[in-house]
Amino acid sequence: GNLIVPVNYSKAGDFSEGLASVELGGQSGFIDRSGAIVIPCKYDWVDKFKNGLAKVKSLKKFGILNKKVENVLPCEYDLLGEFSEAAIMIVKDHKYGFADTNGVLIVPLDYDYNGIPLVFKNGYAVAEKNKKQNLIDKSGKLFSTKDFDRIDPFQEGLAAVLKKDKWGFVDVKMKIQIPYLYQAVSNFSAGLAKVRKNDKVGFINNSGKMVIDFLYDEAEDFNKGICIVATDEKFGIIDSAGNILIPCECDAV
16 A cells, blocks of 8 residues: 555556556656656657557657667557557558568558558458458568458458458458358358348358348357347347347346
8 A cells, every 4th residue: 555656647557568658747658666757758648568569659640669768660650550460550641551560561551541440360451452452461462363342351261352232251262152142241250250131130150051040130249159139229148059048138238
């Protein structure tokens, strides 16, 4: 119960990796556990440290610091995403690319930012240009020569793709495996993908076979073999075979 850090700050964040953000005079920096300021309060905003790096904002632009107060990325970007597979999306003048944890630009700022933060997943990220999407690897090489209206990174060997307002799935050879039949889809998880048709939700397996029929208005993704579903604004729970564990009679789950 002893006071370690004096009550000097207008705001403070939790400690992460030995440092906590603090705000003084409208500017933010970091202190250590003794209360010493180790990164001066000179930023408009700071995020917590993760894997030795923290996002910061100065003069309305974003960058990344390390604990030595070195600029891994200078504060010159309009937006930064989140690190995933050691890469982070960077946005400038409505164009995006990706940098690695050393601040090296691995995918140039050649792609059109549409307002959705993107990440690498299973070695690939979405690359969008002229309202068409492809997948790109960390060398900057396009994985596919086909142009999709939208494409999601591969999950369990399949990628969700959108053409002419319908979703289907392709394999790593860009061959269609599940036809363009659905209003919306989720990525595969534990062998199942959520799909929407005629404003109802069901689940298919990775061969496209219907496992759980279009019975629900909404459904979450499966987690540890169960899924929260909703019908007529009432909630219940089903298992991965579609068995009802809790009927859709609850106001909330």
